[in-house]
Structure formats: C-alpha cells, structure tokens
Amino acid sequence: MSNNRNHILQDPDTHLYIINIDGDVYHTNTTEKFERRKFWNNPNTGEIRAQIAGTIRQFFVAPEAIVKRGDKVLILEAMKMHNEILSPVDGIVKEICASIGQNVAKGDLLIKIESK
C-alpha cells in the first residue's frame, strides 16, 4: 500500500522535523544519536569486511580463486587470536583489498567476491 502523503520535512526556522505518516503529522526534535546514525544499506554479501579491528596475518586466496561458502579466506589477528575468516558465499575472488601486516578497522573492506 503506497501512500504518497507519507513524507518528512524539516522546518527551516525551528529545525523541528515534520513527519507525516498516513495523514498523521508529528513535529519533533531528534537526538544527537539519531543525527549521527548511519543510513542502512543492504549489505553486499560478496564483500568480506573486518568484523573486529586487527592485523591481517595471512591470505588463503588470490584474485580469480574459486571459493566455496565456509572456506577459510584469511587470518585476522585481533584480541591476541588468529581469527579465521570464512567466505560467506560460493564465488570467485575479485579483489584483495588489504595487505599482509596491515592494520584494519572494524568495517574495512578486505576481499570482494563475485558470488555465483
């Protein structure tokens, strides 16, 4: 059910947001946390990102390698542990986006896989 009355605006004077949901209008402030939030985007399943900050120790794959879901693709050392990172999909490795010894932050892109 699409309802084109649904919209959100910001009042230029008061900076209040004006939200219209199914004809009901709300005037509201937002919180600092809300303002700073990251917009949600559908995660790309072929992108392996660091789930924890750490150091890349080893890659088990190179570009063009065929991987299966659950295959070990790299070791990310974090919290004094050699964490084994597994491929989330079946596919072909398109790009290695980090190097051995590199310190990565949480969320950094490590490997791109084209899923089959």
Place this chain on the structure above:
Amino acid sequence: MSKSSTWDLKQRMQTLLQGGGEKAVEKQKQSGKLTARERIISILDAKSFHEYDLFVEQAGKDFDMDKKFLPGDGVVTGTGTVGGHPICIYAQDFTVAGGSLGYAHAKKITKIMDHALSLGVPLIGINDSGGARIQEGVNALAGYGEIFFRNTTASGVIPQLSVILGPCAGGAVYSPALTDFVFVVDKISQMFITGPEVIKTVLGEDVDKETLGGARTHAEITGNAHFYANSEEECFAQIKKLLEFIPWNCQKKADSLPKKSPRKEYRLDNIIPADPAKPYDVRNIIKGMVDDSDFLEIQELFAPNIVIGFARIEGNTVGIVANQPLYLAGVLDVDSSDKAARFVRFCDAFNIPLITLVDLPGYLPGVDQEHAGVIRHGAKLLYAYSEATVPKITVILRKAYGGGYIAMCSHHLRADFVFAWPDAQIAVMGPEGAANIIFRSEIKNAENPEEMRQQKIEEYKEKFANPYVAAAYGYVEAVIEPKETRHFVAHALSISKNKTQSTPYKKHGIAPF
C-alpha cells in the same frame, strides 16, 4: 441423548473446524504453511489435543462486523501433552480474518494462559496474525495488553514458548519478546514494529520485509529468535527437543534420563591447540563432556562468540555457557553479554545448574562497543551470575583475563566450584600487555628494548600466566587434566543437588536492563 442433538453438535463443529473455509485454507497451504490445528497436532503427542472455546463468537459490533462469521474468532486453544507432559497451547488461525486479534480472540488466549499458570504447565503460543482487528478499536489493544501482562506474570513460573509461523507485526511482537524462547522458520516468520513502507518514508531506507524482520534476521542480527528452522516440521522437532530438557514449572526439575557417556570422537585432551592464539570450536569441548555428546544449542547464529544451550550430565539437565574462540576471539561484547545473561536467568529460574567454560581475552574494546553501551550490557552478565542460586560450576580452559575472568562465573560471583586446566592463564591481562605496563621503564631504558620486552614477557608468563596463582588464593578449587573434566563436574553436580542459598529480603533486584 437424542440422535438429532448429536447430529446437530457434529454439524456445528464441522462448520467451525473448517476455519476460514476452503479457499483461505488453500491460500495458507500455497504459502507453505500448515493450518492452526495441523500445527498444534504436529507438536503435541498423537491424539492428545483437546480443543476448548471452539464456539466462542466474535465480539465486534461496529462496521458490520456483527454480520460476519468468524469461526473460533481466529484462534485455536486447548491442552495436550508433549512427551507425556501436560501443556497449554494456542495457535492463531490466519485463515479467519487474517488471524487478526479482537476482544474474543484475546479472551481465548488469556484464558488458556491463565490455565497454564494455575496448572503449572508450559505454554506454547503459535503466532500467525495480521495484527489488531482495527474494527474493534481499543478492545483489540486491550487484548494485547492483557496478554503482555500475563506473559510477564507467568515469566519465571512456567516456561513460555512462542512460535512465529507467519506475520507478527506491530504491538503483537511484544508477546513473543516477553516469553522465554522464540522459534522462527525461514521465509515464513516475519516480525517488526513498523513495516518497510513507513521506514522508507521516514528514514529513506529501502528494505524488504524479509531483510527487515524475516527469520534469518531475527536469528542472526536482532537476537529476538532462539531457534531457527528451514521448515515448520524442523521447527516442531526443535520445540519437542527443547521441552525434553526443561521442567514444567519453576518448582520442578527437568526429567532425569539414564546416563550415557560422551561419544568417543570428542576427546578433551587434544581439542585445544597448544598455541594460545589459535582458535578452536568450544562446542567440541562441550560435546566431550556431556551425555551422548548431545548438546542443544540456543541462539546459534546470534552473537556466536558465546555459546549457550542445554545438555545432560549423568542424566540431569545442565545449562552451558561457553566462550567461543572461533568467533571474535570469544570476547564478551554487547550482544554476547546480553545473550548469556538472559540464559543464566532462565536456568536459575527453572532450577537448572550452570556449567561455565571460560576461554576469553576479555571485553571487546572500541568506540562502537562503548557507545553501544558495553558497560550496562556487560553488567547484565555480572548481575545474572551473581544473582543465580542454582549450582554453578566453572571450568577455565585457557585464557581468563581481566573483567572477562570475573564475569564468567568466577569464584567472586559465587561459583560453587572452579576448576582450571593446566594451561589456563588467569591474569589481569595478557602477558604482552602486562609486561609493557609493569616494566615500561626497564624496557625503555634497556640497551636492546625489544630483547628486554621479550624477556619481561617471559618472566610475566612464568609468574602469572598459569592457574596456580589463582589456585594458591583458593579462587580455583582444583587444577585438573582435561580428561578428568566430566568426572569432576559430574561429582560437583551430584554433591550440589541440595544446595540452598538464602538472599536478603527484597521485592526484587534492579537488573541493569
């Protein structure tokens, strides 16, 4: 009794048992779903289901609702047995007005809930509903409120299971959220407060229903679901399996079964790698300890850095909490603390002894964790363990550092018995970090700082990275060989059977949630 009155009863029942009618039932089947009664029968023991309130009529008076015929008002309720144990159950019938919740519908549910509580038997609720019946106005909302209130009252008294087999949106989601275990099925379950439409409008985020609140999302990301299945059949098998492990109510203990040895392939001596930086699957340790290596894992996909679930040791149910080095090095973080804390409280409420297996580097550092509230979420685990009065047995397998050591049911939180394996390292932090701090000036002023650093790390390792310092203070009852673990734990459990622990008078504590 006259023949005609029997015939009349049969006629009446036949009409009502058809639910929303042939077409609606066919539609239900096409979407891969069973009907409400089929679901109940699949869960309960054969021929044990007894349905009540079949003749209840809908209560709506406005918007021509009084002219509509809604069999059973869209919900099926009754009693039966699972594995011979009594149970109360209800299932919303999507074929009748989309399983929408009106006054009479809610009344049927609250009635069976009241039965469950007064009889002291578990309650299973099967959710498949479009939401509140808008035509009934505030009475629909009242219905939800009455259900939530009973969920809360019954919490910790009887086990409550919610099975999401269709949509469960808006306010309806809070009944499952208040219960102990939530079951979801891939491509069938949907739970969210607001749908994709409003989210798109207000926040500009484009998301489909499945990604927003499908089974996988709740099993993996939100942690709302405890059991994830690929089909309704698999889901029913999980429900039956869970019910084998838990008691009917808080005054009983779960059934004992004849004891069985762990299977031979799980040998505790060679699961943990010698290198403390190498990960391993802690579930293999659990399987090497418990009867028949049979472990029922809960919330397998959510916060996998901690493993929770039920098993038996010498025939009796235990709840197991274990750090999982295979994921995120086994750290405690916001989600894993929350997951474990809730499980600990369930076990404590239902007289299930707790076994804690420790191998963790500590709490996860980082801005996102700090801002996500790792302090207050982490506190939940400390609270839950401290508060629990069931027998508590802890085995330190390898690393037990810092706050993580304390939180994982240490002696200080009143573990009854703490055992440690010979390779255990019980310390404030890892040797590298500790040496860097303690010997900062020695390292800085040395001719060869790196050499000095290594030397000091070794010194620290020798002194503190072992279980004997903690054992010397009595914080560890016994240092044991891995292969002795089951023996020590089983003995500790058997002598703790009549454990009593009194707590100071209070109405209730204020848990940090």
